[in-house]
Amino acid sequence: MSFHASLRNNAQTIFQHAEEFFDVSFGGSGNPLRHLGAMGLYFLWIVVGSGLYLYTVLDTSINGVYSSISDLSREPWYLGGILRSLHRYAADAFILVMALHLVREWAYGRYFGFRFYSWVTGVPILWLSYVSGISGYWIVWDQLAQFSATASTELLDWLPIFSEPAARNFLSPDSLNDRFFTMLMFIHLGIPLMLILGLWAHVHRISRVDYLPSRQVMLGTLGTLLLLALIKPALSDAPANLALSPTQVRLDWFMLFIHPMTDITSPAMVWMMLFAATALLFILPFLPHPNAEPIAEVDAANCNGCSRCLADCPYAAITMGPHPGRPGYRIAIVAADLCAGCGICAGSCPSSTPFRKQERLLTGIDMPQQTVNDLRQQLEEQLAQLEGRTRIVVFGCNRAANARLLAAPDTAVISLLCTGALPPAFVEYALRGGADGVMLASCRSGGCDYRLGERWTAERLSGQREPHLRSKVPLARLHHVFASVNDNKLLAEALHEFRKKIEIQGLTDDPLQPYYRRNSHHV
Amino acid sequence: MSKPAAIVGQIILYGAFAVFIGYFATFPRYRQIPDDAALIKLSMSHLGDRECRKRTAEELEKMPRNMRAPLECPRERSDIKLEVDLDGEKLFSTVMHPTGLSKDGVSTIYKRFELKAGSYRLTVRMNDNLIKPGFNYIKEEQVTLKPGRVLVIDFNPDKGGLFFRQ
Structure with missing residues (x-):
């Protein structure tokens, strides 16, 4: 047995035991681990629904963007604050279940043969999800946003795609103007629209798609996220100030782990890892795998x-x-x-x-x-x-x-x-x-x-x-x-x-x- | 499993999910630079110079009227040499190349330096036409870097060339 097959089998065993453990409490049809794709879609709808409200109150001017978001957590806290927290935590949960879904499908060998199309169309969704998520953090325009925007553009500048370094946009407070946030909104709305289109392509070749998990799981998950929003509401850091460098930030490790990774290694190493991982996902179906079953x-x-x-x-x-x-x-x-x-x-x-x-x-x-x-x-x-x-x-x-x-x-x-x-x-x-x-x-x-x-x-x-x-x-x-x-x-x-x-x-x-x-x- | 026990199991699993999401959404805190550090950002975007020749009156006379530009300039821009010293010690040195297939675009640089906060003698030298020896732009200043602050080294010919911004 090859190393890959052995690794996959071990991962499959872990998933099987975890799923059977969850079966005890949720039963088979309600088991979230058996419906990770549906869970992901459900979290995405929460993100979209809460995001639509956030969009209506967002002020895209450079002077108003920070306060329009941070005030959400206070006035009125029961609507804006909760919806903002839901938006953030559902996005994190989406990333989490997306990663689990990817690993689970690989572990069960669901990436070749008749599943080739679904596998390959799932790969761009990873990129679109992260671009959507990271750009969302910039809109808040607090210290974390400043850190992420600077770190992201420094990373992007390693690629020969801009004639001038994109990081120059975040050199000093007067480097930015209102148009930046308008453009950011286009990105943060446009990329998720592409993501939804990608998800349609991802599932349209299978019948009776699990678009949503069971009602019991939907209610339980929503209740959990609401409780989390009340106990630990998503709050803004201090306003961004490009004359200062944030020394310590409350990093969202689901979305922004790439920044510490760049600091520890280098932009070249990070891009190499990202491109290598993407290429690996694309070539995985072409690697040796069990023969396909004869067809009907x-x-x-x-x-x-x-x-x-x-x-x-x-x-x-x-x-x-x-x-x-x-x-x-x-x-x-x-x-x-x-x-x-x-x-x-x-x-x-x-x-x-x-x-x-x-x-x-x-x-x-x-x-x-x-x-x-x-x-x-x-x-x-x-x-x-x-x-x-x-x-x-x-x-x-x-x-x-x-x-x-x-x-x-x-x-x-x-x-x-x-x-x-x-x-x-x-x-x-x-x-x-x-x-x-x-x-x-x-x-x-x-x-x-x-x-x-x-x-x-x-x-x-x-x-x-x-x-x-x-x-x-x-x-x-x-x-x-x-x-x-x-x-x-x-x-x-x-x-x-x-x-x-x-x-x-x-x-x-x-x-x-x-x-x-x-x-x-x-x- | 009986229903109450299954509900308790679900509550525990939902709780674990909430703790996992809630914790990694903000923790552990990430420190990019120490509390007592400051940053210098060296960032420029500048067109290198080029050697132009003044056309003679005879040359201009031979040219069509609409094309009688007094100067004949090559398309290619010069590389730009840049040096940064801190308290007399070399911090950074580079030669920036013009962008574009015909080397007619801007030369750019973006570098971030992390330093301990304090007072430094900062010297920046730049030559944007390497046919000529030495440096045609020099900026030297005693700067005080406060903890967490960013000092930007930039270039703008309309602002007198090299400048520092804090």
């Missing part, structure tokens, strides 16, 4: 154009086009560069039912690495070999807890690309084929590696989503477990409990009739 294949003869795969694909990899052989019908078309190879589309296809009599089960959309025909064949073979008092079939997920460890004479295990790839009819097929119970082991709630697999599976099983599990299937014989790669023990316990429950309850009133395809006359 559409069988025109079996696709009736129902578009359920279109509705369920988490990456908008499916579009519908005119069917080549049936005038007036549509057919699913898979975009190779967007397909994750998760198989959720195969699980959504109504033609994927194993009750079809065909010797070779062909469906409308299928995964070459694990076709529904393979799945049915594997299930039939394993059902035939099952023995014991209570026979259970476990459908696991390659990315979740290792279900294969549960294999035993009375337990058949089939591990799937994703549990979302399982057509629900397979549950009934297993029960009518001789299993006493069926257990599905998905990733933890909100933790599906393919975003929506565990959610679609749960909705299909509960009849909220097509294709649904038929209502006549007794739910007592079905158990859906949510277990991550670290939950092997939990999975084993769940199986044990499920078996015990079936044995205690007894299943004599089971309405399901046995069904054996090879003996059946049903077509």
Whole structure:
């Protein structure tokens, strides 16, 4: 294993444990660590909303800019002061979750293949965020602003882009005029607009984007920031005075860490690090990485154009086009560069039912690495070999807890690309084929590696989503477990409990009739 | 986990989040220069000189009427030599080059020096036409640098050349 792969795996393990720790309090769907992108967007909306108010009271004249901001914290404190503090702390939180989001996506290996576009479009967002944030600090025009403006322009002057040193603008009090702050406002409004445009590009190739975290998390986070604003309101330092050099400043380390870094090293070193880090982020997808999964294949003869795969694909990899052989019908078309190879589309296809009599089960959309025909064949073979008092079939997920460890004479295990790839009819097929119970082991709630697999599976099983599990299937014989790669023990316990429950309850009133395809006359 | 326990867990995690954001938003304080230090900022933007030749009357006569400029000047500007001494010791010395592909732009410099506050003999010498020897601009003054204050060394031909500003 390469050093990079080893580093990534270790980082992934840390994230997994942290997320599971947060699951305890927040649950899967509310876990902020599993929705860092949505958290970032939420903080951005707080920044934008509070910023609009700040903009209305800002005086961009050199004599008025400082007091127009610092007075906010006093008159009226409950509106201006809180909104100003929210603006600052939400911006810091945005930077924090953005950094965590970046590291997490890297740790989980979500930067190549079908995620290449989202990764690459995320890189400029880092630059835009910092330019927006740093320019915001200048507008306050206190000592911290003076320090940051001088340090930033000294850093910029190392690049051969200005004919005159930009730092000359901050030489003395008479170097500045009102136009500086007007220009600054254009930057501080214009760059965030570009940032929002960049965010649109960042997410527009995936479907069902998490634009916001859960309501519970939004309220909790907003409450936390409001409390912080009350306890520790954002205040201005002394007014800027270019005749003086601020000796000590209350630095915002989330935004302005670059200035001490320049002091410790040099502008050349800082630019080298920034450009190197940016280049590394861009070339990361081209470095050696695991091979991509084979993509979904559409069988025109079996696709009736129902578009359920279109509705369920988490990456908008499916579009519908005119069917080549049936005038007036549509057919699913898979975009190779967007397909994750998760198989959720195969699980959504109504033609994927194993009750079809065909010797070779062909469906409308299928995964070459694990076709529904393979799945049915594997299930039939394993059902035939099952023995014991209570026979259970476990459908696991390659990315979740290792279900294969549960294999035993009375337990058949089939591990799937994703549990979302399982057509629900397979549950009934297993029960009518001789299993006493069926257990599905998905990733933890909100933790599906393919975003929506565990959610679609749960909705299909509960009849909220097509294709649904038929209502006549007794739910007592079905158990859906949510277990991550670290939950092997939990999975084993769940199986044990499920078996015990079936044995205690007894299943004599089971309405399901046995069904054996090879003996059946049903077509 | 029971609901009350989950709520307590959330409160602790939200609290940790608030402490993290609140602390690093202003702490630890950053000190760029010590309390007893002052800054000298040397910053100039000046067009180097160039050697022009006066055209003779015969030359001007041969030229079209609209192009009869009395002086013939090269496009290229001279480098600028600059030296800064503090109490007779050399603090900084450089040769500034004109900007532009044709070397016809301004020569610029921006340097920041951190010094202990106190009184110093500050001498700045500049030659903006290196064809000529020596320095055509010299400014020498006893300056008192107060803690935290900035002294700017600048150049403006309209203000008599080199000047100090505090």
